[in-house]
Amino acid sequence: MRPTHHLDEATVISYSSGALPAALAVVASAHLERCASCRAMLLDADRIGGLLIQQQRGESATDEARETMLALLDAEPAIAPETPADMVETYDPDRLPDALHPWFGQSLRALRWHRVAPGVQRIRATGIGGGDLMLLRIAPGSKLPLHSHGGSELTMILDGAYDDMLGHFGPGDVADLDGEILHQPVTSPGVPCICVAATDAPLKFSGWVARALQPLFGF
CATH class of the missing domain: 2.60.120.10 (Jelly Rolls)
Incomplete structure (x- = not known):
């Protein structure tokens, strides 16, 4: 069964930037393992974050980079590839998400x-x-x-x-x-x-x- 309740966009952005507190990041990671929709949001957040870092370092952003950032902000999230946990036939309900294993x-x-x-x-x-x-x-x-x-x-x-x-x-x-x-x-x-x-x-x-x-x- 695919998730129907997802991470907030602000949470995904904080996770992408490394600003999410450690405990919250563990739960976010666990959900991301099983949710293609949120992984797609994370891909966009990572790409936007990379462009922002480029600007903060004083590197000149090209017109193409600026247009990419604006398009990502306006567009629907990309489609992320499925992982085995998304596929019913390989999903083991007894196995905890990988992010929880250390704990x-x-x-x-x-x-x-x-x-x-x-x-x-x-x-x-x-x-x-x-x-x-x-x-x-x-x-x-x-x-x-x-x-x-x-x-x-x-x-x-x-x-x-x-x-x-x-x-x-x-x-x-x-x-x-x-x-x-x-x-x-x-x-x-x-x-x-x-x-x-x-x-x-x-x-x-x-x-x-x-x-x-x-x-x-x-x-």
Whole structure:
């Protein structure tokens, strides 16, 4: 199944320039492995970034280079080549995206989860250096507390699904959220929702109970 929720253009540009915090960059990389549409956006961002660097170095930009940059800004994203992860016949649902291997290993089945709340298990990456990176396993039919974000959050679904005010998120989809978004994910029935999430600031819970328990759960 191809992703239907994608990285924001600003996130792709930050990723291309190397400005995205490390934890967020890991989730962005994982999504890019499975999303041809976002890889196409990244190709355009890389090309525009190269032209901008050329100008910043004082090199004279040719008329052709300027026209290329304007065309890229106005055009639809290019079509990126498919990778094996895009092809249903070769996709292994147990295999984690390559970008996650240094932090969590290769296999979903091999993960060792830690319970942090009723219906919620977590594995937190250590030594990431920029932001907070974690895997979450949330029981089917669970309703998470209503919350917003103190900064940015990237969440990619690996298995299962959830719904919130932004729509239905299934395997491969990414939620690219900022401090303006207030939402309450509800996991779909049937199987647990497993996702990888990265934040660069703590979440902001709306209910007083969730706020009181936040230091205990470490979100």
